[in-house]
Amino acid sequence: MFKTTPESNCYICGIAPLENNLVVFTFDKEGQTSDEPNKYIADRPHLQIWEPGTNYYEEISDDALSFRAFEEYRCFDYHLESVVEESLYFLISPKDVVVAKLRDHDDHITWLLEHKRYEDAMESAMTHSRELKRHNVQELGKQYLEHLLEAENFNEAAQLCARILGRKKELWESTFEKFNDIGQLKVLAPYLPCGNPLLSPHIYEIVLNEFLRTDHEGLLRLIKSWPHNLYNMQAIINRLRNEYERDKNNLILLECLGELYTFQNRFDKALAIFLRMKHKDVFSLINKHNLFDSITDRIVQLMQFDQEKAVKLLLDNIGKIPIKKVVQQLEQSPELLHCYLDKLFQKDPQLGQEYHALQIKLYAEYDREKLLPLLKNSTHCPLQKALEECRNRKFLPEQVFLLNKMGDTKGALKVIMEQLDNVQKAIDFCKEQNDKDLWDDLITFSIDKPVKNIFS
Template sequence: MAEVGVSDSQHTIHTDEMCDESDEEVEPKLTYERITNDVSAILKKESATCLAVHSRFIALGTHLGKINIIDVLGNRVNDRELCLHKTSVNQISIDEKGEYLATSSDDRIVIFGLYSSDHNYHNSFDRPVRAIAIDPYFRRPGGGKRFVVGEADKIILFEKTFLARYRTTILQQSRGHIRNIRWRTQYIAWASDQCVKIYDIEDRVVITYIDREKDNDVQRFRPELFRCHFCWKDDRTLLIGWADSIKICCIKQKQNNELPRRYVELTASFNVEFGVCGIAPIESKLVVLCVNKVANELDNAYNCRVEVIEPIGTDNYEEISSDILSPKSFNSCRSNDYHVECLPEEGLYLILCPKDLIVAKPREEDDHVTWLLEHQQYEEALEVVKYNKSLKKHNVQSVGSVYLKYLLEQSHHSQYEKAAQLCPTICGADRDAWENEIVRFKRIDQLRVVAPYLPRGPELVLNPAIYEIVLKEFLEMDSAGFLRTIREWNTNLYSIPTIVKATLDVLTIDPKNERLLEALAELYSREGKHDKALTIYKDIGNKTQVFDLIRKYGLYSKLQEQLEVFLQLNADEASKLLIENQETIPVELVVKKLKSKPQLLLTYLDHLVHKDPDVCAVHHGLLVELYAQYSSEKLMAFLRSSNHYQLEKALDICRKKNLFNEIVFLLGRMGNTKEALQLITDKLDDINHAIEFCKEHSDAELWEDLIKYSMNKPCFIRVLLRNIGTHMADPIALIHRIPEGMEIDGLNEALVKILRDYNLQSELEDGCRRVLVSDCYSLLQKLNRQQRRGVSIDDDYLCQGCQRKIFAREIRYATDIVVFNCRHIFHESCLLATKGEFVCVICSAQQKSEFMIS
């Protein structure tokens, strides 16, 4: 076979009012190939006139009256060339089994058995027979051996009789010449120049007729130019294409049994923008061979094309694709020279013109992918090959390689990034594919983009040289990316000495590049040269990596050697490391080394005292001095929390620094509350502080001193009145001491507050008293209930006095029983005999002995 070129498809939607053509290119639905081999030789000598297809072979009728039996590749089957007619073959019909042919021409009709001559038959007519159809069940036993012919305007049924002769019956005489007949199961459809009729051979009745469209241009669509084309879609659906009209007919069963028992429903009817030369079904759509309505003015020929359309509703359609064909000698063809036959179940559509035979097939997935690639729809093509396992021509790598090439040719970073993201999908675990794509990225200096997507194991690892050239591109063009990649990649992917040497070479040109220095430190660290790495981190001032490296590899000796340097680099992190490793680097050693650096020492001791105050208890006095000098805001909290410093020395330090709040606290802690209060009132002049101080120490003399100090200060008196109502036994005495005539803002409110506080205090005391009485009464009742409760005594209990069983067997020994709360049990007689009163002998003896011991 040879491929047949088609034009680009166009996508169009047709309605009753308008026909809008879209510029968007749409994928064709069919592929086309020219059938060659023996067909080429046949059509070189003769012209084809008709065609019939079967799943086993193709029957090709010629202008010279011959029937050629060929296969789908164009080869003659068993060199079969049947010379059955002397004039052009008009129509060929094949039975269901593919064993008998029925052919007609202007001279005669022939029934010919391909494998048996038992039922061969031929007959001549006075008028040309342009159509014939054989019973699909012709070969079936008892089937009647029937066929129908269209002699001019008559439909004649031939049936074989008992004596092996054919009986003829005129089924109907039509208006105009019969030009096409198709027989499917029990239904026969024929077309004349005026109408299409459907005949039910079972009921021997015409069940419908469909007239030709009345409004068509009679001259333009003359029968000799545009004959009726139809085919059976299934056993009950007939597709009709006539001039510029398409109809879909469906045979249905009536509810009653009146003849005809079936009727035909017209499910769709619409006009098209072309002349129909053949029609066939393809799934829910239609394949229509068509020509322009008007012949080409230059050569009086009709341009041929294949339309795939889909009916919409009952009166319009959507054009799915349109392919222009260029069969041989198409310039000399007329519309009635074209024929279409199909085998929908096999996906074959045969298109015949006098000098060419073309086969169309629904596009396979490989064809779909090819079309997508040709139209640069690479993403869609890649999605198809990813999920379709039946492809023969295309795969993920072949399509992906084309797509990557296209993306990399766009010279845009976003496209480079997209290409890099696709590499894992496209290359998968194929090492060669990866290396080929990396070469492409290398040519355009975009290895940095693909670096995050390179395979790094364990399933697949590339040649180390690949990773090295990627790192070198980072090294030369992107120092930040180089550092990031060094941290992300495992060292088994590349040679560390090779990358170290390359990094040192670049650093000779740019020695202050901190990112490259940091990357070099990372490489040294991975190579085991931690000292070099630590030196680089320290020199560039990398506060995080320095201490991570010391902690990770235990480089505490380096920390101890250069203690001040590391503390200056990051005092907090260094202090944490020192505290975590006190066994290696003792506290005393650190304090000794940092004596000359008090601020660094303070940072270290501050972290230490928060971690474990007792560890550095000996240095708490030093801490007081350091806090007072460099971080006085932390001193008060430390003074409150620690008990390991000398109060006098701490007080002296605070006096020198004029830290009055700390002095007040220390004086109060030393018991010198009067001086502390005087300092608050004289130096701080803070009445609230003074009140809190008095409340804290709860000393009546302190309150008296505060009152004396406040008597000449109205604002202090107002605050005192507001706060001491619940702290003084007699707030009225304070009020009497206020000098006469002194103006005090807010005095009324302060007095009201004193009364409210006093009232509240009284209510609280009263409430507490009621609660106490209630609880006492409840407990007394509970005690009474418990003591009145019965006590269970078993038969084997013994009297604590006589050591006999509590319960006597003989009535003469019976006596009352006394049980104490301590659960000791006595006979009443035994108890009276020893004490003369009801007292537990055992418990009273124990109490007496304890008293004597004490």
Template sequence: MPIREMVAGQLEEPAVIDDGASEADSDELCEPKFKYKRILNDTIKVFEHDAASCLAVHEKFLAVGTQCGRVYIMDHLGNVLPMKSLNQHTAAVNQISIDGSGDYLISCSNDGKVIIFGLASAEYNQVLSMNRPIRSVAIANDFSKSNSGQQFATGDRTLTLHERTFFNSDKQTVLFTGKDKDGFITTISWRGPLVAFTNDTGTRVYDRTLRVLITHVVRKHDLSLRIELFPPRHCWLNDNSFVIAWANTVTVCGVRPNNNPASTNLPGKLVEIRHMFDLPDHYVAGVSYAYSDDVTASAEDNWKELVLFCVCKPAEDQAEKAVNSVNTDASPEEEEEVEKAWLPRVWLVEPIGFNDYEIISEDIIEMRDSDRLLAHHYHLLGIPIDSLYFLLGSRDMIEVRPCSADDHVDWLLKNDLHEKALAFAKLHVDELDAFSPHDVGRKLLDALIDDEHYEEAARMCPEVCGKRKDVWETYVTRFDERKKLRVLAPVLPVKVPQLEPECYEMVLKEFLAADIDGFRRLVREWSPDLYRVGGLITHALERLYRKNLDRDTHNSLLCTLGQLYTYERSYERALAIYMNLGDRAVFQLIERYRLFPMVKDRIRDLMDIDTDLAVRLLLENEESLPAGTVMRQLSKQPRLQLAYLDRLFSRNEGIEFADQAVTLYAENDPKRLLPYLRRYAEHYNIDKALETCKKKGLMEE
């Protein structure tokens, strides 16, 4: 009997007190499969003066029989429907059955009465006095139809079919007569042409079409487990499958056609046992199944798991433990163990093979007077197609529903499985009412931030926040509180959506305080329209004046200030910073914003920064600064003069400096003098050139 999960159910009114897991299992999270809600309203008053004896359920209403012989018709919330209750039995109601339409129900009692009661019409109402205790009844599914014959079955020692004749008399046909050893028929269930009924010796199925008994499923459990204390429970899974839950045995049966009835001397239908397993430590008080909505499944495969309502077998030493817990200083754990032993539990089980099963979940249920109740006091009936079940004790009733998609997400969140919750929410959007992927995502982000998993939280932000400006701004604030905006910066949106300037300023200020290079990178990458440049310049200057920066960091911050001044169009200040730093970015600034007039008197400084770029700049702006002016500014830098002349000559310009070029080549680059002399022989003064060569010892050239 492998156990997949031992879990606690969920309940609005406290009723589930334990998940059935041992201490060894405490580290393993087990998710509940069901949620529970105690049914109150009129049931409080009903159970205050009377005790329940049986239950029947319909998609429209509930019918609760009591020990005082009453039948209360209630809605699913526990409200007694006005003028819809019966008070005609003088002894406990044994069984109630409702027809398919929910228009009529039938009840029986040890007072010998069988009562048929119409909820929508009284046309077929009837009170039958059988003059003997009637232990069980079942009403035909089509009872309310006018031409159906209004059939129902009653059980005592015999199984009797009742039909309404043309003259409105009760026609009785005995379908089965038991012997003394068979005892009383305590349970009848009816599905289509098949009527299943159980007495002391087992369960039989009568086929009304074939007019014959087609099987006898013999009881397997110990004969000492009296049927009055451990009554059998039936549940039809579909038209051809049913479950018998009796004492500590669960049997799943299937009805199939007999293809060779003549040769086998058997009826035209056979019943085969598909699963039969024992519950070693429990007795079954009720059975239903979990409906499968798999559209690919056949009608025979509309279920996979059984829902069992069980009570524990009293342990041999249970009474002794109970006494000891009162008379000695028992530990809280021992007291709890004694208390839980009396409580019923709901199992979700999956049959495995023929005689084994797997417990998928187990919930221990707290019901009123549990310490005084046995298996026959409890009932479980369900409407599986609606995923709705009801538990009944003698003075308590609980609604049971499978946990929904919302419940699953809620459980995952409560157990800090936020990523799984988000993944599930994305895949089951249409099934969620209380949650959305966005809601779950925000809870995930909050949890990650609280747990200081900032990188992971930042990674999730684009997915969770999407294009919601307000949500982005909320998490900017949350990251700012933790001084972790630097982690968020790479994923922060700058267009869709564009956040308030304060958000970007907070990020930049954090970088300014802790990561100057990162600050410089963001200032370059982000548009100045995202934040207030003037205010940021003020903060940058304050940081600069603290004088606790190393040289590289100081220069990096200065470069960033230059960029900010450029954004602010304070070009003179930007130029001053770049020139003082010797940063080649000054050339791009000059060219982009046409700032040459502001630097034409600082040609030497530009040449020191980058000769090639400076020369190119001079040539592009020769109308503003003639070559003669440039040569004069560079008079003390002959190598720079020569570099400038090289570029002029390459453009066939600057011939007026041909004689000066001879001197510059001779003094600074003698190897290039001869090629120059040969190329420009007609432009320079040959005598001056010879004199220069003599002075420099270059006559060989």
């Protein structure tokens, strides 16, 4: 039991239970003022819900009601009847009967739509989809999309398409037309389904053509991400080639063509494009599709693009790309040839033994430090030619080694004494050879040298 507060300033026309709350039909004690003296104009009655407590109550809701001629009525003109079991409440005036009942989820969604709260309406519908009778998620979603497009929130609308349109091909295609009509295909493109549902091929072609016209980088992203069976590839290739003819410095268009040729299994054309571009996927393309026959005439290009990767590819596939073929291709590029033969020698000194004579000149020109190891480890070096090369270039340690290997120890000693001018090295050399005559030669060569500390 509780008393209404003075602030409520109302009469109670009727009262009924609503679960643990009370439904209260009220009438304001004070009406509206009038220009006519002593004229009383009643306010509209109210339907309120109160949460009762001990000695207090809390107002939960308050709705003003419109009855015909309500200005003329008083408190005793209104009555409240109820069917508690069905939560139905009958508000009775002399001219009207208003039925009040609890709002359901459909009512709530209707109210949200009336207030343009489309996102909330859709969320509520998704949460209570099984309880709805007048609304459904898809229709609400379409209304929400229309609202977003009218408000020019194109990105948000595109992001919601998958959630709203689901797997309905017809809805996707009609929505596509709406985005196309307002020139926003580029916004929709990342969200278009590429299967389940699969849209008509011309839709994907329209999108690709739009990107070809306005955004080449975006076009490349789509070509790489979309399955190649979505559209007519040859039609897109033809348009790309026409565009490229007008802009031959456009490497993005060239890469688009390379990707499409790869999808068509036209690997020769794709490889030629990627080599021209020096594209990072060249080597994976060759390995993946076994394109070794296609690169036998492009070895120089591969080496110029990335020596390390190219040499590894060549050495890993000697059976498919013979050493002889590689050497023939690189003959006019001696520095590249040196790089290849050097790695080949490191892999196995016997593999390229017929080219060791060539390597002598290459090492002498590009990497002298590796010349002596080659001379020491190879059994196929022409010693006389090697000696001539070293004499021409005045490579003295290499001459000493070659003369010694050829059995001309006296000549080797002479180089040490007269050109290297290293007596200690000469002594060590004589010790290594253990040849009495060589010691005599050392003495002969030393006659004109300072004798101090030569022998000890």
